[in-house]
Amino acid sequence: MRAALLSLGLVLLALAGAAQAAEPFDPFRLAHIDARPGAQIPMDMAFRDEAGRPVTLRGLAHGRPLILAPVQHRCPNICVATLEGLARAVKGQAARPGRDLEIVAFGIDPREGPADAEVSAQRLDAALGGQAVHALTGAAPDIAAVTRALGYRYAWDPRLGQYAHVAAVAVLTPEGRLSSWLYGVQPPPAVLNAAISVASRGGSANLGQQILLLCYHYAPVVGRYGPLALNALRVAAGLCVLALFGFIAASVLRERRRSAAS
Secondary structure, X not given: OHHHHHHHHHHHHHHHHHHHHOOOOOHHHHOEXXXXXXXXXXXXXXXXXXXOOEEOXXXXXXXXXXXXXXEOOOOOOOHHHHHHHHHHHXXXXXOOEOOOEEEEXXXXXXXXXXXXXXXXXXXXXXXXXXXOOEEEEOOHHHHHHHHHHHOEEOEEEOOOOEEEEEOEEEEEOOOOEEEEEEEOOOOOHHHXXXXXXXXXXXXXXXXXXXXXXXXXXXXXXXXXXXXXXXXXXXXXXXXXXXXHHHHXXXXXXXXXXXXXXX
């Protein structure tokens, strides 16, 4: 009897493991940003810039706020739009790279090297008209140390050969504390300017509207998401509609009860 129960338990464990392994990759659950205002970011980890030079975030900051954009330098999706949108936002406000702030395209893919980072550096350089920018790559443990401190979560999907990650940029104080996140592919210039001002004083603020845009399974040629992302957006829209109808129904019911009571 005991042997039969043990065998049954092993079978159930095997089935549970198989079911877990068969679960579809869920980028909307795995890719997100934890709220960690004021978190200290490791500033002395060793990275390589687009020219292959060893650098640290502290060395790049030069006592100025850092705008750090987590990207895949060879991203097939919306990392391009994120960097170009950031450049447009920077051009639309008064603070200037190399004088008031430093911009870093921070590579999250440890397989990439300086030649890949050069792609992001050239893209930012062209969009900003030759202003100071940096594009970094590094080893997996050093990248993870920075992204963990930021609360920036992303996941590799081996089927597509892509990272699912959120389109957003982090604003750090000169000392390397997380001041704010700006979400989406192009923060409004006024919001970016306010974030830089707060960070330069060593403060933290929630200036970005937290609407997460996932860089994953995106069709850049046609400018729209693939079926996975579209389905998730449709579900979210359906839930919003249901919530609205629920609110209206509850309000009508309350009014009827008040009328009946009077």
